[in-house]
Amino acid sequence: MSLNSVFEGARSAARSLGLITAEKVSSVLNELAHELLVNQEFMITENQKDLGRMNVDDPKYDRLKLSASRLEDIASDLRSVSQLNSPVGGVLSERELPNGLQLKRVRVPLGVVGVIYEARPNVTIDVFSLCFKTGNVAVLKGGSDASFSNEALISIIHGVLEANNIDKNVVVLLPPDRSATEALLNAVNYIDVIIPRGSQHLITYVRDNAKVPVIETGAGIVHTFVDASADLEKSKAIILNAKTRRVSVCNSLDCLLVHKQTINNLAFLVEDLRSSNVVIYADEEAFKQLKGNYPDHLLLPASDEHFGIEFLDYKLAIKTVSDLGEALDHIATYSSKHSEAILSEDEANIDAFLTQVDAAAVYANASTGFTDGGQFGLGAEIGISTQKLHARGPMGLEELTSYKWIVKGNGQVRA
Structure with missing residues (x-):
């Protein structure tokens, strides 16, 4: 299957997300938390395949590593997100104009969110949970360092989605090779925004080469x-x-x-x-x-x-x-x-x-x-934005939304 076909499947799945009730979304996230713990041994085994390819002294080793306690934390974050209210549909402002037009500004999903990240398998779950809760499709491009871990996590997510009759294309994992990154950066007609998470080199590369809008989650020089x-x-x-x-x-x-x-x-x-x-x-x-x-x-x-x-x-x-x-x-x-x-x-x-x-x-x-989405009460985070447009700091549910204007009239025409 070509990557354009994958992107088309993700774009199509975005329309179906709006039909899923809030109760169903929460139920799916709780079920996923349960399945992660049930499949704990499988996840750790797959993660060990990734760890075996990395030098233990590599600073990314700790980020890559999954353990029983870390999987418990990931499951806990899933349950936390499940309990949060989705901001989608929330009214930001409303008023009536002198001509009788009724204006309302409401929160809507960003759409199809591409996330590029390195040796951080927890990001796979964090991004899916936050996107799913806000009606966004997640297109994930993990690094080759975490390929076994990411594929295992996606298989568990897809199993839960299919058991609940939900299009599994609401979350897609792209191949770990560089060509997939290039395709994602250029997927103008399919991807609404790209969020890179990782080294300054990765973030700079995405910013400099993407044709799709980018939200930077910068490196931390603290x-x-x-x-x-x-x-x-x-x-x-x-x-x-x-x-x-x-x-x-x-x-x-x-x-x-x-x-x-x-x-x-x-x-x-x-x-x-x-x-x-x-x-x-x-x-x-x-x-x-x-x-x-x-x-x-x-x-x-x-x-x-x-x-x-x-x-x-x-x-x-x-x-x-x-x-x-x-x-x-x-x-x-x-x-x-x-x-x-x-x-x-x-x-x-x-x-x-x-x-x-x-x-x-x-x-x-x-x-x-x-500085962490979970610590700030966001349940999890999709990244920590260091730019000033759209979002700044830990990005949770609200930061995965935009807004649209709802205009209701009764036959008004403009002079």
Whole structure:
């Protein structure tokens, strides 16, 4: 079957989604959650085939890995999405014009959503659940690294759909080869929007080559600024969590900015990172503070190349700044506009940081690890948008909708 035939099947299936009741949608998602757990052993076996082809030291290995606990989390997210109300059909505004025309603006699905992603099999379920809940068709292009995992997940989804007499083309998995990516990027008459999830290289490639509209979910180059007034115990725990909870995710900490009045406390702030063997690239002042107080084999001088990089690994850059202004300047220069944080007890500085930092999620005295659709109460996410048009931050159900105008009249004609 040609890919155009696949795209045509997806476009056709989009019309049938509007006929499925909200109760049926929720029931299908709950049934899928059940089937994932029933087929847990099968899923882990297929996932192991993918893991066996990847170096365990590859930062993507952790993202690729499925386990019993992760499948439980995926099933839990499915149940959460099933309980949410779909925004489709919601009235955004309505009014009557002087000529008697009645205007109403209502939410509608985006249509056929293409998602290109790398070694993240959980995305297969997240995207399907959110698209299905909002009446969108999902056309998925996973990477070859996760081909066995993605195919296994799709087979389970299709089994549930067919058991419920629903067109299985409401979710399509394209072949993992590059030609499928090219076809998707050029599927102007079939795909309404493409959302890439993955490395900056992938996102840039999609943006530069797609003829279909793109919503960017950017890489996370994440900073945390330790202000002069920061609570040290609180900051220490936040830094550890933001850096080491899961280093392979886009909301993990990449660069620690430390006020020069707090630099004497740097060894205390980062001492717990040594247990995770975090390599620190420290600027001159930070290096002086850590020399002898942090393992020599984990402490290296920082160069310009260590700032503005998404490590996705047990690595951290540290830069000393003279004040809030310098911290803001550094973030403005190197940020990917994903997640940024300030640790401070100075309300004026907190307010200035939250107001002036241009990012999808801006934190005060909390770990950037919370930038996640599930944590934000969205059930799951289709990605974290770092652009400003249409959607920004974790994208859930509402972000998978557009709107249309409903106009009702009684014979009005325009002069």
